[in-house]
Amino acid sequence: MDIKDKLSAAIEQAAKDAIADGVFPEGELPKIVLEVPPQKEFGDFATNFAMQSARVFRKNPRQIAEELAKRIEGDWLDHTQIAGPGFLNFYLKGNVLYDSFQKILAAGESFGQLPAKDAPKIQVEYVSANPTGPLHVGHGRGAAAGSALVNLLRAAGYPVESEYYINDAGNQMNNLARSVNARYLELLGREVEFPEDGYHGQDIVDTAQRIIDKEGDKYLNMEEDERLKIFQDLAYVEKLAALKEDLAAFQVTFDKWFSERTLHPEAVKAAVKILQDNGNIYEQDGALWLKSTAYGDDKDRVVIRDNGVPTYLAADIAYHHNKYERGFDRLINIWGADHHGYVCRVKAAMEALGHDPKKLTVLLLQMVALYRGGELVKMSKRTGQSVTLNELMEEVGTDAARYFFLMRSLDSQLDFDLDLAKKKSNDNPVYYIQYAHARICSIFRQAEETKLVLGEKPELSLLTDSSEIDLIKKIEEYPEEVEKAAADYAPQRIARYSYDLAALFHSFYNKCRIMGVEPQLAEARLALVTVTAHVIRHSLGILGVSAPEHM
Template identity: 70%
Template sequence: MDIKQQLIAAIGQAATKAIADGVFVAGHLPEIALEVPPQKEFGDYATNFAMQSAKAAKMNPRVIAQAIIDRLNEPWLDKALLAGPGFINFYLKSDILYQDLADILAAGENFGQTNAGQGQRVQVEFVSANPTGPLHVGHGRGAAVGSALVNLLRVAGYQVEAEFYINDAGNQMDNLAASVNARYLELMGKTADFPADGYHGKDIIDTAERIIDKHGDKYLSMPEAERLAAFKEVGLKEKLAALKEDLEQFGVNFDVWFSERTLHNSGSVAATCELLKANGNIYEKDGALWLKSTAYGDDKDRVVIRDNGVPTYLAADIAYHRDKFARGFNKVINIWGADHHGYICRVKAAISAMGYNADNLEVMILQMVSLYQDGQLVKMSKRTGQGVTLSELIEEVGRDAARYFFIMRSTDSQLDFDLDLAKTHSNENPVYYIQYAHARIASIFRQVADAGLPVPAAWDQIKLELLTEQAEIDLIKKMAMFPEEVASAACERAPHRIARYAHELAGLFHTFYNQCRIIGVAPDLQAARLALVTAVRATVKQSLGILGVAAPDKM
């Protein structure tokens, strides 16, 4: 149990004693919440528990607070003080901080791992872009956030599967085939009508050129239906391979690639509709089959099978989510773009209609990304005159900067991506600032090695109590908070919290580095400070690892 949980338990025990002593009545007491005060003079932690309890206890919150303080007797607590209308400020003994540092050193690069998830099985589905062209910047945000969330959940003790849903059925694939067909015919000197909903990217021309290089005029003599079917398969295979390559380049890997086609070919879509018919949640109207989604909170009922017998996208999505829950996940997390916000209610309604708990589906909505360069909004690629692709962005700013900038803001806020800042090698660039902290520590140990100075073989023999400077204490306190930060960020599905934490920790380290000499001080103090920066290095590396960002030893 970490110190924060120990303190929460101690407050609860003190409140129970006060109730038993008749100081105040139990009532319905609130959950005990602790926060780190913004100013050091207000202690290490503070709580407003007494103020939150006042109504239920029918008593002045200051009386409740004092009753709790009087019943606290913990060996690691230096003092607890009543403040304001009923706050309690807690001051920890310095010994507990040194034990925290010793624990961090013992954990090494595994520091921060928790069992908050208790082994729950979670599926995270993200990106799931149509395999009809290259990934763009919006997909990049989903890829970075999704993969960071997967990393975060794993460190927090969840069993996680990352999944990509391949939209390889439906109109978009027909449009891909028709687009490739039109470009093929044009390149072969034939007249071709480009489809109204076709794909105009240069990658479509590239695909047609590769078909010609390999097969020449082979497809000209084919009936158009056969040619379209062939080009659909060629296009899908090529676009999917390019998509996977872009994601791997971005440090994103999936455990499962799930094909939408399999839902249709296996009969899963039809079977799911039959299930919903059987339980009374599908009805027929005007020759179509409708889901009774209004019975489960949707604003209107939805068509699942059109009057021509063709399933809607929703029908496949319902079958897909049925398949997800049949695989036994405790939670299913979908990361969708802002344009899918209105789709949430109908999918949750369908999940309820199938008899599953719709609360076990969580949908994270990603707001839009805007690129800026020289203070101006960038909409088009200089190379193609079309939208900026993910691969172009990586080429421009690098993988680490792209990932960090995509993750550093909450998913529910629009992201203004400053290309100039992302390329800057200065402290103003947050990812550079964090990576420089790790590289600086690596440089310290290179200097130690070059000077032939001793590095302790066992950190538990170090006199950590020599670390008394405020910059040192601040670093230890910040690192001690990391496991809780991981657990909270995982619970909130908020990887941006880790990005913020890493930046704050790096700031404290740079302050320490500028204020406290490490090499050349008294041997015991030097060893203690080397222990401290070893712990910082491990914590920074774990933080960056969650974000999918490298922790370089040289910059």
């Protein structure tokens, strides 16, 4: 039990004792929230519990605080102070901080990795872009967010499986084939009308050229339907391979790649039959409609068109039915904000199938706006189309791209400053954090040269400077920060934490020497920077950002 757990338990027990003494009436206690005060004079921890419980105990918050303060005990507590309208500020005994930090030091590389939770597996599905062209920066934000969320949940002890849903069936694949076919014919001197819904990117031209380079005009006089089928397969394999390559370069991998093709026709038919059998699908004008309004949607939705062709919704129903059948306890999807209206209909379909829609969480990803020189960047210089993820990585690097994508919550628009992301200065947050780690590695090299060795039990009580205490306290917050960030699906909290930790380290570094001071103090400070380095690596690891040893 850490100090915050002990303090929470002591507050709860004090409230129960006051109830038993007849000072407070019986009632349900509010959640105890402990915060680290922004100013040191307000103690090590503070709570607004007295104000939160005023309605329950029907007393003035200061009176509640006074009664609680009388009853809060612990050999770790120096004293309690009541402030303002009823805040309780707690001042710990000096040895508590050092005892706690000694345990962190002993934990070594395991610190920050929370114990495995005995819970069913969570599935996180993200990116899932059509395999019809390169990933753009919007996909990049989803890739960074999804992979960081998977890392975060795993760090918090949850069993997690990541998945990419390959949209490799339907019109987009037909459009891909027609687009490659048109460029193929053009390159061979034929006049063609480019498909209205075709893909105009340079990558389509490149695919067609590669076919010609390898096979020449082998397919030119073939029946078009046969040629389209060949081109669809060739382009699909190439686009999916390129997509996987870009994601791997962006530190993104998946436990499972799920092909939509495997759902057609059997799985789609099976899901539709269940909905027909339980009365949640009806026929109208030759089409099959889902009764989604019965489950909160604003209108019923077509599942099978009047020509017998399934809609996109039909495949999504079969896919999500498959997810539930695989036994996941929680399903987390990361979708673009333009899919906002789609959430309700998928949840409605799951409820109609007899699944718990509350198990499905959809996180909506807002847009990314790129800026260079203060001007909005709309198009790629290379292709005239949307800026690709690959181009972004080439310009600013993988680490900066990932960190900048993760600085803000998914549901807020992101203004991405390309110039700032490339800066090698403390103005660039990812550089600032990585520089802290590189500085520590430089300290390790100096320690090795001077034969400064970290023992099992350094004299941590020598760490009395305010910059040292602040750094220790921040490190001690880390496991709770991981837990909270995971519970809120908020990797941006880890991005912020890593920046704040780096700031406290730089402050300590500028104030406190390690080499050339009394040996016991040098060892204690070496212990502090050792743990700091680990936490920076661990937090950056969650974000998928490297921790360089030299900069």
